[in-house]
Amino acid sequence: MPTFQVLSCFAYSRENNRLHSVLQNGEVLLFNCDTNPCRAVEVWIPQTTDEEVLQIVQLTLAYEKEEVMVTDTVILGGMRNGQICLLEAEQCVMIKNVQAHVGTITCMEGATDIGMTGFKLLETNRKLATGGDDLFIKIWEIGVKANELFDSIFIQLLIKIPCVGMPEHICMYENTISVSTSDDSDKGKLHMYRLDGQESKEIQITTLQHTQDEDHTEHVSIYYHYKGHSEHLYEFYKTQHTKTKEGKF
Known part of the structure; x- marks a missing residue:
């Protein structure tokens, strides 16, 4: 056990x-968190190099079964061969x-559902965003x-958006x-898009603009969206140097 x-x-x-x-060799390591510290209990090993898991995401899916709404929390994996696979689920199968x-999946993220009022965040997911080296x-x-x-x-698939880098x-x-890329020529930049008409078959993409002064000077290493008011996207992200170019965390 590693x-x-x-x-x-x-x-x-x-x-x-x-x-x-996810480990660097494409294996998935599971920890039991009933104890402190937690214990490694399982390793999921891919059969081939193409099936190495590089990204994982957890989603809660809600659906109707026998006139009753039920939920299932699932773990999806993004593999080296560009496929999405089901790693774990209580009830569902894929x-x-x-x-x-076409190529490696480089990032995955689920979108949290919004209630009918437009203000309440739900515990379920109906949309998934992925990025690849294509x-x-x-x-x-x-x-x-x-x-x-x-x-x-x-x-x-609902829509695909060309990206300036990986x-x-x-x-x-x-x-x-919101997307950041790994390209050196694009380092520190955050690309933002808005999708309109998601309830229809004609989804329109609008590229959102912001001033270059709001970007970073180094690669974005992490960022996180604060789930606040539904009309705004609050983001926290930091560079590999942990500071913005203004010197703030």
């Missing part, structure tokens, strides 16, 4: 009190992997179709997407 490893992506399941983490990108950002609808035999997860970090809140 104990000293470099961990990248994480997904924590409150229901099972387990932490899923009949086959989805070929999301230089595309893709937005997917994700849900579950229930039947007598099994509850099947479906993932359907997307490294992605964040989606309501209809706003």
Whole structure:
């Protein structure tokens, strides 16, 4: 059982009190969090290099079954071969992997559902954003179709957005997407897009502008969106030097 490893992506399941983490070799390491410190209990090893898991995301899917609304928390993986796979679920199955990108999946993020009033944040997800080294950002609808035999997860492409570089970090809140790339020529820049007409088949993309003074001088290493008022996207992000060029954290 590996104990000293470099961990990248994480997904924590409150229901099972387990932490899923991705290792640099494409394996997924599971921790039991019932104890302090937590204990490594399982390692999921890919059968081939193409099936190495590079990204993981946890989503809570709500769907109707026998006239009752139920939920299932699932863990999805983004693999080296560009496919999305189901790693863990309590009830649902995914009949086959989805070929999301031509090449490696470099980032994945779920979008939190918003209530009918436009103000209340829900605990469920209906959209998934992915980025790949094919230089595309893709937005997917994700849900579950229930039947007598099994509850099947479906993932359907809504729109794809060309990216100026390889997307490294992605964040989606309501209809706003924020992306940073790993290219040196694009370092420190945050690219933002707005999706309009999501309820129809004609989704329009608007590129949002901001002044260059608001960008960073080094690569963006992490950023996080604060789930506040539904009309605004609050972002916190920091560079590899942990400071902005104004010297603030």
